[in-house]
Amino acid sequence: MTAGPRATEGLDPRDVLHDVFGFPDFRGRQAEIVEHVTGGGSGLVLMPTGGGKSLCYQVPALVRSGLGVVVSPLIALMEDQVAALRQQGVAAAALHSGLDEDERSRVGRDLANGRLKLLYVSPERLAVEGTAERLARRDLALFAVDEAHCISNWGHNFRADYRGLTMLAERFPHVPRLALTATADARTVDDIREQLSLTEAPVFRGSFDRPNIRIEVAPRDNAAAQIAEFMEEAGDGRGAGIIYCPSRAETERTASRLRREGFDALHYHAGMDAADRRAAERRFASGDPVVMAATIAFGMGIDRPDVRWVAHLSLPGGPESWYQEIGRAGRDGAPARALLLYGAEDIAVARKRIADSPAPESQKRLDHERLDRLVAIVEAATCRRRLLLRCFGDEMERDCGNCDACLRPPRLVDVTEAARKLLSAVHRTGGRFGLNHVVDVLRGNATERVSNFGHDQLSVFGIGKNVAEGAWRGIARQLLARGALAQASETNLPIFAATESARPILRGEEPVVLNAAAMEAAKPRKRQRSSFQPPAASGGDTAAFDVLRAWRKEEATRQSVPAYVIFPDRTLADIAAQRPRTLDDLAMIHGVGASKLDRYGLDVLRVLRDAD
Template sequence: MSNSGATAPDVDDFPPEDYPPDDAYASGGGYVAEHDFDDTGGFHFDDLAPATPGRAAPPARGETAEDVLRRVFGYDSFRGDQAAIVEQVVSGGDALVLMPTGGGKSLCYQVPSLVRPGVGVVVSPLIALMQDQVDALSALGVRAGFLNSTQSLDERRTVEAQFVAGELDLLYLAPERLRLEATLRLLDRGTVALFAIDEAHCVSQWGHDFRPDYLALSLLHERWPDVPRIALTATATEKTRAEIVERLDLGGAKQFVSSFDRPNIQYRIESKNRADRQLLEFIRAEHPGDAGIVYCLSRNSVEKTAALLNENGVRAVPYHAGLDNRTRAENQARFLREDGLIVVATIAFGMGIDKPDVRFVAHLDLPKSVEGYYQETGRAGRDGQPSTAWMVYGLNDVVQQRKMIDSSEGDAAHRRQLQLHLDAMLALCETVGCRRVQLLQYFGQSGRACGNCDVCLNPPETWDGTVPAQKLLSTVLRLKRERGQAFGAGHVIDILLGKANPKITQHRHHELSVFGIGTDLRDTEWRGVVRQLLAGGLLAVQGEYGVLAMTDAGNEVLFEGRQVPMRREPERAARPARAARSAKATVDLAASDVPVFERLRAWRAATAKEQGVPAYVVFHDATLRDIVARKPGSLAELGSVGGVGENKLARYGEGVLAALAED
C-alpha cells in the first residue's frame, strides 16, 4: 500500500477550479450560457420591427458558384475539394467535410448560401466571434447576421425581421438556440438555403471539444428533410468521423476528406526546463514582433507567463475563464486587430479564430490529445506562410496528466478513452521518426518525412534503456514490498542517485539495496527514463500525490526479459538566425517591393482601425503581396487580383491605388 506520509512529486498541483469550464465558448469571450434570452424567448413574430436595408445588394440569383466566387470573393478558381463540395451542396446533397485549418472550409458553405434560394443558416459554438464573422462577410458585400445572447432585444428583432423577409444571405446561430421551439418556428417562417454545422467534432462525446447541445442537431434533418446540410471540422479521427455521421444523421452524406498535412508549419518539441524562460528565448530568437498564441494548463500559469513576457518587452495579453467578460472580450479584440500581439491562454481560446498571420503556437504544458494539439497548432500560419508549432514537455507533464485522468469524473470506459488519447500524445512526443508523419498516421493518412520538423533536422539517438528501466522499476517494487511505501519520481530518482538528503534518511531509504545504483546517469537523464516508462505504460501514476507504481508491462521488463529501447534527447540544435526568419510577411517579395508592401500594410492598418475591424477583414497579406507583385495601375487591373471582389474593389480600390502611387 502507499505510504500515508508519501510526499507529492515536484509538480504544480492545480485545483479543479483552475481549469476552463466545458462551455468555454460564449459571449464576449465569456462563459455565459446561450439561454439568457428575454422573457418571451426573444422572438416576437406578431410585432416584428421593420426590416432594415441589407448591407449590400443581394446576390444575383441564377449565378453559378464560379460566378459568386469571382464576384464576391475575388478568386478565379476553387482549391482542392472545394468545387466538388460546393457542387454537392448546391445540388441539394448533404456533405461531411474534413479539411485542415486554413484550407478554405467557410467557402464551402458561403458560396452555396449565395447560389441557392434562401438564407444559409450556420450553426457555430463561437458566440464571441460571430460579430467578426459578420463584419468579414459585410466587407465582401454579403448580407449576414447573427442571433445570440450578446444582442439587445431590438437588435434580435431586427435580425429576425431580416431573416423572415429574405434580406439575409447568412444567419449565424449557436447550437443552444436550436433547442428552443421559438427558433425553430422562426426558421419555418423563412426560407433556409442550407444548414452548415461548423466545428462538427463538437458532437463527439469522446472528442476534445464535446458540446452536448450538438447532439440535438439531428433534428435539422427530421424537421427540414429537403434542406441540404454540410458538417465541417478541421480535426477528426476515423472514429470521430463515424460518430459525427451517426449523431448528426448524416448516413447519406458524401464525405470529403482533405489531407491533414500543414506543410508550412514546423513541429518542434523540446525538453522542459524553465518553460517561461525557454518561451522568452524562443520568441526573441525566432519570432520577434510576430503574433502568436501561447497555451498553458492553468489560469495561474497564463497570468504569470503574460506578465513575464510584458516585463521583458514582449507585448502579451492573458485569456482564461477567471477574467471578467469585458476583459476577455477586449483582449480577444486586441489580438485580432493589433499586429504582433501575443495571447497567453488556456484551451478556452482559439476555436474559430480567423487571424491569418499567427506565426507561432506554443504549448507550455502537454495537451490532452493529439486532436487538441493538432487543432491548436493549426491556428498558426493560416495564410500559408512559414510558422512554428513549438512545445516544451517534461516528466511533470506526464505525471500531471495521469493524475487528472485518475481523478476525472466518469466511468472506467471514459477514463480508458482519456488514457488512449494521452498515450497517442505521448507517442508523438517520444517518436524517433518524423513528427508530421506521426500526426498524419494518427488521422489515418500517410506521408513522407518532412525534412523540417525537429526530429528530421536533428534526429535523436536511440539507446538500450533496459538496465536503467530495471533499476528504476526495482526501486519502485522494493519500496512497496519491503516498506509498504510508494513515492513520486523525484524521491525515487534521489534513491537511485544515492542522495542522503533529510527525506531519504528520515525514511531510512539509504539502507535499501538499490540506494546509489544509478549514479551512471544524471538527474535529468533519469527523469527522461521515468517519462518514457510512463509514456510506454511500464510505470503508472497513482493517487493524489502522483506516486509511481508498477504495471503488468513493467513486470515483463523486470522478470521476463522485455527490452526497453529509449530515446536520447539530441544536443540542442542552434536556433535559426533571426535574419533568416524575420519579416516572414515579405517572403517571395523582391527587395525593391518590400517598402511598397509595408506601405500597403500601413494603409490597411489605418483603414481597419477607422472601421473597427481586424486588418485581415480589409485584405489578407497574401492579397497585398499579389497587389505588390502585379502593381495594378487602374481599378480594372486591381480587380483581377485574387481576393479583390466587387465590393472590396468599390470600397478600398482608390485607397489601394493611392498607397501604391506614393513615392
C-alpha cells in the same frame, strides 16, 4: 466607397468565388463539395484548419435560392465571420445570446423581411422556442454545422447544445445539411453522421497535412528560457503567437513575465469577465504582433491568418486537440512553428485525471487511447507528422522533413539497465515518492529527506550516480509512456509506482531505447535563423507592404473590425509585389473581390502612390 449586397443567386459558383471573394479558383476538394451542395446534396467535410471549409458552404449559400443558416459554437467566431462577409458585400448577420435587445430585434426584422443571405446562429439560440418556426417560414438554401465534432460524445470538444441539431433532418428534411470539422477520428466521424442523419451522405476528406507548420517537441527543462528561445527563432516581428498554458494562473504569470521582458502580451482564460475576454480577443485580432498566453478556452474561432507560432507548456488533451490548436498557426500558408514542451508529471497527472474521472468506462478507455497516441508521438524518434496524421486516417508516403525528428534525427541508445534500476528504486522506496526523491536515491544524494526515510541504506542507493539527473527524467518519461510507471497518489502530485507492465523490463525481456540527447545535460541549442520570410520579401517591396499594413490597421480601427477581414497579409503582399496602377489591375489580385475593390480600391492605389 461602400458597396451594397450583390445579387448572387443563380450565378455560376466560380463567378461568385471570383466576384465576391476575389479568388481565381477553388482548391483541393472545394469545387467538388460546392457542386454537390449547390445541387441540393448533404455531406460531411473533413479539412484541416485553414483548409478553406467556409467557402464550401458560403458559396453554395450565395448561389442557391434562400437563406443559408450556419450553426457556430462561439460568439467571437460568428462575429468575425459576419464582419468578413459584410466586407465582401454579403448580407450576413449573427443571432446569439450576446446581442442586446435592439440588435436582436434588428436581426429579427432583417430575417423576417428576407434581407439576409447568411445567418450565423449559436446552437442554444437555434433551440430557443420560436427560432426554428421563424426559419421554417423562410426559403432555406442550406444548413451548415461548423465545428461538427462538438456534436459527438467521442469528440474532444463535446457540447451538449449541439445534440439539439438532430432536429434539422426531422424538421427540414429537404434542406441540404453540411457538417464541417478540422479534427475528428473515425469514431467521431461515425457519430457525427449518425447524429445529423448523414449516414447515406458522402464524406469529403481532404488531406489533414499542414506542411508549412514545423512541429517540434522537447522535454520541459526551463520553460521560460525554452519559450524565449523559440519566440526569437519563430517570430517575424509582424505576426502573432499563442502560448497554451495548463492553468488560468499560469496564463497570467506567463503574460506578466513577457510584458516585463518587453513583449506585447495578453492573457485569456474562462475565469475572466466576459467583457475582458472579448477585449483580449479584439486586441488579438487587431493585426498587432501580440502574444496571447491562454488556456484552451482561447480555442475555436481563431481566424487570424498570420499567427506565426503556437507553443504548449504541457501535454494537450490528445492528438485531435493538439492538432487543432497548432493549426491556428500559419493559416496564411506562410512558414509557421509549433512547439510542445512536456514533462513526466504531465503524463502521470493525465493518467490519474482520467482514472479519477466520473465519466463512464467507455469514455475513460477512449481518453486513455488518446493519451497513449499522444505520448507515442511525443516520445517518438521518427517523423512526428506521420504519426500525428495517422490519428486521422491520413497516411503519408514519406517523412515530412519539417519536424524536429526529421530535421535533427535522434541517436538512440539502449537504456534498459538504467530503466531497471529506476523501477527497482521506485519499488524499494515503496512507490510513495516523486521522481526527485527517487533520483536522489539513485544518484546517492544523502538529502535530509533521504536520510530521514532510511533510503540511504537501501541497496539501490547510489547505483545510478553515473547517470545525469536529466537522463533519469528522460527514462522516467519513457517508462510512463509505456505504462510501466503510473501515478499512485490520491493527490495531484506525481508520485510514482511500478505497474504490471514493468515486469518484462525488470526481467530483461523488453528493451528500453531512448533518444541520446535525453541522456545528456541540457544544453542551449544553437539558435537558428527563423524560417519565416515576410510575404512581401519574396518579390515585393517590404516598405510598401508595411505602409499597406499601417493603412489597414487604421481602417480596421475606424470600423472596429479585425484587420485581416479587410485584407489578409497575403493580399497586401501581392499588392506590394505587383504594384497595380489602376482599379482593373487591382481587381486581378488574389483576395480582392468586387465589394472590396469598391470599398478600398482608390485608397490602396493612393497608399501605393504615396509609398513611391
